[in-house]
Amino acid sequence: MKKKESQITVKVGLDENQVPDTISWQATDADMENEQSAKAMIMSMWDPQDGNAMRIDLWTKDMLVDDMKVFMFQTLLSLADTLEKATGERNLAEDLRDYCAHFADKSGFSKPEDAQ
Missing domain, CATH: 1.20.5 (Single alpha-helices involved in coiled-coils or other helix-helix interfaces)
Incomplete structure (x- = not known):
């Protein structure tokens, strides 16, 4: 039996200096039809092989x-x-x-x- 999969997509728009100016996200299992905008995000994942946290911390320049x-x-x-x-x-x-x-x-x- 195939496992169910879910996908979370994050899009980051960058200005000419590579600074985030837009962040949006969407999830396949969420009750939303369109992307949701955000001003900041913090994502952490545990790397079991190295035993440490991997992180992505982003915020837009107008936060x-x-x-x-x-x-x-x-x-x-x-x-x-x-x-x-x-x-x-x-x-x-x-x-x-x-x-x-x-x-x-x-x-x-x-x-x-x-x-x-």
Whole structure:
């Protein structure tokens, strides 16, 4: 029996200096008919052979600083959820969530909920 496959496509438009000015994506299993635009993306994959993370971090030149802070906060918070779900390490995930609250405070959010 053939395994089901899903495809995620990311397109990055570059300006004359090779700086991203557009990012769009589409997934075959998503409920979307058209590409979705984005201002930033973080993609990480684990290389089991070398035992390290491979990453692609991109943002468009018009991504606002305050939006980037919110994006980073939400990404860190979701990583805490992923850590807990994947490993069962609730205490370690809570430590990361505590850092997220600190990050929100340092970023100028009055409450972490304001960044969600």
